[in-house]
Amino acid sequence: MPAEKVIIDTDPGIDDAMAILFAIVHDDIDLIGLTTIFGNVTTDIATRNALALTELSGVDVPVARGAYVPLVQEALPVADFVHGKEGFGEVPPFAPSGSPVEQTAADFICATVNANPGEIILCPVGPLTNLAIALEQDPSIATKVKSVTVMGGSVAAGGNATPFAEANIWQDPHAARAVFEASWDVTLVGLDVTHKVICGPADFAGLADAAPKLGGFLNDAAQFYFRFHEKHDGFYGCHMHDPTAVISIARPDLFTLEHGPLDVIVEGDKAGQTIKSSDTFRPRANLCMGVDDNAVREVFLSTIKSSF
Numbered sequence: 187m188p189a190e191k192v193i194i195d196t197d198p199g200i201d202d203a204m205a206i207l208f209a210i211v212h213d214d215i216d217l218i219g220l221t222t223i224f225g226n227v228t229t230d231i232a233t234r235n236a237l238a239l240t241e242l243s244g245v246d247v248p249v250a251r252g253a254y255v256p257l258v259q260e261a262l263p264v265a266d267f268v269h270g271k272e273g274f275g276e277v278p279p280f281a282p283s284g285s286p287v288e289q290t291a292a293d294f295i296c297a298t299v300n301a302n303p304g305e306i307i308l309c310p311v312g313p314l315t316n317l318a319i320a321l322e323q324d325p326s327i328a329t330k331v332k333s334v335t336v337m338g339g340s341v342a343a344g345g346n347a348t349p350f351a352e353a354n355i356w357q358d359p360h361a362a363r364a365v366f367e368a369s370w371d372v373t374l375v376g377l378d379v380t381h382k383v384i385c386g387p388a389d390f391a392g393l394a395d396a397a398p399k400l401g402g403f404l405n406d407a408a409q410f411y412f413r414f415h416e417k418h419d420g421f422y423g424c425h426m427h428d429p430t431a432v433i434s435i436a437r438p439d440l441f442t443l444e445h446g447p448l449d450v451i452v453e454g455d456k457a458g459q460t461i462k463s464s465d466t467f468r469p470r471a472n473l474c475m476g477v478d479d480n481a482v483r484e485v486f487l488s489t490i491k492s493s494f
C-alpha cells in the first residue's frame with residue numbers, strides 16, 4: 187500500500203507537534219507540506235513552529251504561511267493558555283534557519299492538489315480558514331482531492347472552547363461551514379473520539395527515553411499541556427486531538443463511522459457548534475463516533491519511539 191500523500195494545515199501547538207512528527211515518522215504517511223494558520227498561536231508563530239518541527243526532524247517539508255484572520259468574524263484570542271505563548275509550552279522558541287515558501291497556504295493547497303489529482307489528503311488540525319480560501323480560489327479542488335480529514339467539531343460531545351463549540355471551528359465558523367458545504371469527501375475527527383484518546387506523563391517520559399530527540403522534545407512540550415488539562419479537565423494528562431486525526435488516515439480501521447451532512451452555527455451563543463444539517467442536498471460527511479483508543483495511543487507511542 188503506497189503512503190498517503192498528506193498536507194497538514196496546522197496551528198502548532200503542542201498536539202499539532204505530536205501529529206506532525208507522527209506524520210513525518212510513520213511509513214504510511216507521505217507529508218507533502220504544512221500550511222499554517224492562527225488558533226493556538228498567531229499565524230507567524232505557527233509558521234515559525236512548523237519550520238522548527240521539520241528542522242528538528244531533519245526532513246525537508248515545505249511550509250506555506252496561511253491566513254492571519256478568520257473569513258468573516260473578528261479574530262478571537264489565541265489559545266496561549268493551552269499551548270503557551272510560543273506554542274510549545276515552556277520549550278523556548280527556536281529560530282528555524284529555513285523560510286516558508288513564497289506561496290500562500292491557499293495557493294500551495296491549490297497548486298499541490300492540481301498537480302496530484304485524486305492523491306492528496308488535506309488534514310486540517312486548526313481553524314479551516316485556509317481550506318475555505320483555497321475553495322474560493324479554485325472550487326475544482328473539491329473534485330480533485332482524495333479526501334479531507336478534519337480535526338474539529340463534535341457531533342455529540344459538546345465543545346471545549348465554549349460548551350457548544352470545539353476550538354478549531356469556534357475560531358472560524360464561516361470557514362468550517364464552507365468546508366462542510368463543499369462536495370469533497372470529509373471525515374470529521376471530532377471531540378466524540380479525540381476526548382477518548384488520552385496520554386499521560388509516563389507515556390511521554392517513555393517517548394523521551396526511547397527517542398531522546400523527538401520524544402524528548404514532545405515530553406518537554408507536553409508538561410505545560412498536562413497542567414492545562416489538570417486545571418481544565420481534571421486529569422493530569424492530555425487529549426490527543428491532532429495525532430488522532432492523522433492516525434485516522436494511517437489506520438481508519440481503528441475508527442467507527444456514522445454519516446450525515448454537517449452544518450455550523452456561525453453566530454450567537456452557540457457560534458462554532460457543529461450540527462447535523464437538515465439540508466438533504468448537502469454532502470454526507472463521515473463522522474468518527476467510535477475509536478479503539480488504546481490502539482490509537484499505541485500506534486502513536488510506538489511510532490515516535492521508532493524515531494530518534
Ligand code: RIB
Pocket residue numbers: 197199200201202225226311312313337346352353354427428
Ligand atoms: O480542540 C482541539 C483542537 O484545537 C486541536 O487541533 C488543538 O491543537 C487546537 O487547535
Ligand code: CA
Pocket residue numbers: 196197198199201202226311312428
Ligand atoms: Ca491544532
